[in-house]
Amino acid sequence: MAVKRISRGRGGITTLLAFVLFIGVLVFIFTPSSDPESVATRQRISDAAAANPLSPPTSAFRKSSDPNGRRSPPPVVHYQLNNLTSTPNPIANKERILILTPTTKFYQEYWDNILKFTYPHEHISLGFIIPKTTDGNKATTELQKAIAKTQSGPESDRFQSITIIRQDFEPPLTSQSEAERHKLENQKIRRTSMARARNSLLFTTLGPHTSWVLWLDSDIIETPPGLIQDLTSFDKPIIVPNCFQRFYNTDTNAEEVRPYDFNSWRDSDTAQELAAKMGPDEILLEGYSEMATYRTLMAHLGDTDSRRDQRKIMPLDGVGGTALMVKAEVHRDGAMFPPFPFYHLVETEGFAKMARRLGWESWGLPNYFVYHYNE
Amino acid sequence: MYRHSAYPNGYASNKRDDGEPFSQYLHRFQPRQTHLHQRNRILKLLGLGCVLTFFGLLILHPSTRNHLPLLGVASPAVKHFEIETLRYYDLETVQGTSRGWEREERVLLCTPLRDAEEHLRMFFNHLRNFTYPHHLIDLAFLVSDSKDNTEGLLTQLLEELQADPDPKQPYGEISVIHKDFGQKVNQDVESRHGFAAQASRRKLMAQARNWLMYSALRPTHSWVYWRDADVETAPVTLIEDLMRHDKDVIVPNVWRPLPDWLGGEQPYDLNSWQESETALALAETLDEDAVIVEGYAEYATWRPHLAYLRDPYGDPDMEMEIDGVGGVSILAKARVFRAGVHFPAFSFEKHAETEGFGKMAKRMGFSVVGLPHYTVWHLYEPSEQDLQHMQEMEAERNSRAQEEKEREERMKRIKEEFKDPNSQWEKDKAGIAEKTRQEEKAAAEKKAAAKKKVAAETKEAAEKTAAEEKAEQGEQAGQKIQSPDTASTSEESVKVKRPLGKKASSD
Numbered sequence: 001m002a003v004k005r006i007s008r009g010r011g012g013i014t015t016l017l018a019f020v021l022f023i024g025v026l027v028f029i030f031t032p033s034s035d036p037e038s039v040a041t042r043q044r045i046s047d048a049a050a051a052n053p054l055s056p057p058t059s060a061f062r063k064s065s066d067p068n069g070r071r072s073p074p075p076v077v078h079y080q081l082n083n084l085t086s087t088p089n090p091i092a093n094k095e096r097i098l099i100l101t102p103t104t105k106f107y108q109e110y111w112d113n114i115l116k117f118t119y120p121h122e123h124i125s126l127g128f129i130i131p132k133t134t135d136g137n138k139a140t141t142e143l144q145k146a147i148a149k150t151q152s153g154p155e156s157d158r159f160q161s162i163t164i165i166r167q168d169f170e171p172p173l174t175s176q177s178e179a180e181r182h183k184l185e186n187q188k189i190r191r192t193s194m195a196r197a198r199n200s201l202l203f204t205t206l207g208p209h210t211s212w213v214l215w216l217d218s219d220i221i222e223t224p225p226g227l228i229q230d231l232t233s234f235d236k237p238i239i240v241p242n243c244f245q246r247f248y249n250t251d252t253n254a255e256e257v258r259p260y261d262f263n264s265w266r267d268s269d270t271a272q273e274l275a276a277k278m279g280p281d282e283i284l285l286e287g288y289s290e291m292a293t294y295r296t297l298m299a300h301l302g303d304t305d306s307r308r309d310q311r312k313i314m315p316l317d318g319v320g321g322t323a324l325m326v327k328a329e330v331h332r333d334g335a336m337f338p339p340f341p342f343y344h345l346v347e348t349e350g351f352a353k354m355a356r357r358l359g360w361e362s363w364g365l366p367n368y369f370v371y372h373y374n375e
Numbered sequence: 376m377y378r379h380s381a382y383p384n385g386y387a388s389n390k391r392d393d394g395e396p397f398s399q400y401l402h403r404f405q406p407r408q409t410h411l412h413q414r415n416r417i418l419k420l421l422g423l424g425c426v427l428t429f430f431g432l433l434i435l436h437p438s439t440r441n442h443l444p445l446l447g448v449a450s451p452a453v454k455h456f457e458i459e460t461l462r463y464y465d466l467e468t469v470q471g472t473s474r475g476w477e478r479e480e481r482v483l484l485c486t487p488l489r490d491a492e493e494h495l496r497m498f499f500n501h502l503r504n505f506t507y508p509h510h511l512i513d514l515a516f517l518v519s520d521s522k523d524n525t526e527g528l529l530t531q532l533l534e535e536l537q538a539d540p541d542p543k544q545p546y547g548e549i550s551v552i553h554k555d556f557g558q559k560v561n562q563d564v565e566s567r568h569g570f571a572a573q574a575s576r577r578k579l580m581a582q583a584r585n586w587l588m589y590s591a592l593r594p595t596h597s598w599v600y601w602r603d604a605d606v607e608t609a610p611v612t613l614i615e616d617l618m619r620h621d622k623d624v625i626v627p628n629v630w631r632p633l634p635d636w637l638g639g640e641q642p643y644d645l646n647s648w649q650e651s652e653t654a655l656a657l658a659e660t661l662d663e664d665a666v667i668v669e670g671y672a673e674y675a676t677w678r679p680h681l682a683y684l685r686d687p688y689g690d691p692d693m694e695m696e697i698d699g700v701g702g703v704s705i706l707a708k709a710r711v712f713r714a715g716v717h718f719p720a721f722s723f724e725k726h727a728e729t730e731g732f733g734k735m736a737k738r739m740g741f742s743v744v745g746l747p748h749y750t751v752w753h754l755y756e757p758s759e760q761d762l763q764h765m766q767e768m769e770a771e772r773n774s775r776a777q778e779e780k781e782r783e784e785r786m787k788r789i790k791e792e793f794k795d796p797n798s799q800w801e802k803d804k805a806g807i808a809e810k811t812r813q814e815e816k817a818a819a820e821k822k823a824a825a826k827k828k829v830a831a832e833t834k835e836a837a838e839k840t841a842a843e844e845k846a847e848q849g850e851q852a853g854q855k856i857q858s859p860d861t862a863s864t865s866e867e868s869v870k871v872k873r874p875l876g877k878k879a880s881s882d
Contacts, residue, residue: 073545168466
């Protein structure tokens, strides 16, 4: 009774307030979504998804709606590769990027870094190849955790699709305490095994949609967020940024950078002569004193001045794989990472040579840096 | 109606009898409709709770809003599916074994097509007949630089195949790749096999094959089977038969049927061979971009070819190590392609395309094997030379028919011109006989008349009889001369006949 009397007393204002609040809530709820852009994104992702799990790994796919998991036969899908482009303006042309990462150890910094990429994530697919070792299993678990978090997070952060491949061969054992001669031999085995892993990853995930392939090692922990746009803007079939490493210099007591990847180089006459004298199964390697090649190494050409010209470009004969942007058509023509001595070169260096044989040139950006993890 | 809580005698209405003491608290206080009231309140509370939870849910989890049909109308109609973005594959499970059909191993069937409309129906008949479980086979086609209706027919046939009511017919994933490579080389047999065009043609073919495979290869594939559309006859168990050998790369022998005048059959695919010293020495002398092609006099390599080693009665399971492979029908483990082996579109150890593929597989340590006595039959397409020869044969056949016809006509004419003289002779003989008879009669009559005359004129009789007998003798001699004449004429006509008959039989 008392309540009634009070409400009767101040009825006007309370009812009005309640009504306004109610309407407000309704409006809030009935607004399609808090963010119309996210709906559009979701719609696009939904449209891009393949109807069947038997589809290119660069697409997400729709889960079966049939409770028995039975599906009708997969549809006939046409892929117009004549219309597939790889241009200096990939965002406007909605070009798909495939980021491939051979992984042995998972670095959270790597994941955080690719999450910061400003290229629309819905056009990015990721591929990982991980060996079936104890370390590999650990890396897989950590990676899956990171993926689960991202793919259920904000729509704009989610990647189009992610493929994890477990390697079908054992990686060679790496022992540090061997004689220099053996180290060289080990290096060859390590590089050929790496090449095989790269090929396995590339040729199972490439698919018919990919326009650009970005090779990015799992220990690359810092890149400019616009890496994809920056590298594609040069419109080169193969392009490599300079890979550096941040370290704490105990002599000067300061944070400094030093070159890390020495596999990007221009050939020298000395190296050519060395190769000419070699047996068919021997390989040329960079960074060994008994095999001085006198090649021009891009790593040494990096200018650490903050006002450097980041768009400086140079032609290369061998490329490193820590960060490497390749037009997908180069790979489709057959350029792969030779797991055998190809012109006395293996892996990424051999790749540059094979691409050259197919008519594709390699380029390097000495002043555009990406940073490698420091143990 | 009048109602009172007490009787007129002053007792309370619910007082049963006088002995019962009056008590105003006899009954517990029970407000009217208490029960209903409480239930109502609980319901209201429940309802409020529900509404609050509902709105709370909508606010906290915006995604649930889309499940409401009512709200679906308010928001733009967005079709939503449960989407999976993560794929996980273990390559150790897709190594490829000798009994793939039992272990449900997936096979990728790759077929490059160019202006292949006429062969498509035949190819789909082969597809329908494959005994390898169809749902384990993914089909990938490359349609490039086609000017005919290859694309339309292919789509139609594929749609029919996937919609087949027989659950054993539809295949797995089907990809049709459209990519033109600007091929200027004509596809007719002559230019396809001409020597000068080979190197660039093979490089373009290699490029096409790589584009097809790298678009269609998936982490689920254990095997890759390359098959040309123009295979005419092949065993339906071909995939299993090749798989049983458990080799990294394996090819059957490829022959083609020929018309009888060309020998009935012929080795077709000369790209499967074993390396020879001569060829290696030859390769040394060539420049970096040169491509050695088999089957041309320009490069005499003296290599043992798989095709020439075929024995129709040989053991079909016999294996032979080879270095170059032909592309008509190749079964390879997917791990070969995953390791990086492809169809070089450049000169790899002086070879390109499928031959370079064989070389590269060998270089990476994979086993490459051919089956000399297990044969697949390629379609016979007559070459320009064959066509010319066929034309000549046709012309000869025509001229012979013409000749035959002429000969018959001549025979007819001869028969008409030289009529059979026997009937005439019979007639004549009859006529002569008649005449002779008449003459004899006349002579007899004359004799009789003469006898009468003798009888009458005995004087002149001796002279007259002598003269008449003379005349009679002369007439009979004339007849004798006439009959050998007619006989010789009939004999001549036979002589004319005989040489003609001889000629016909000699033909």
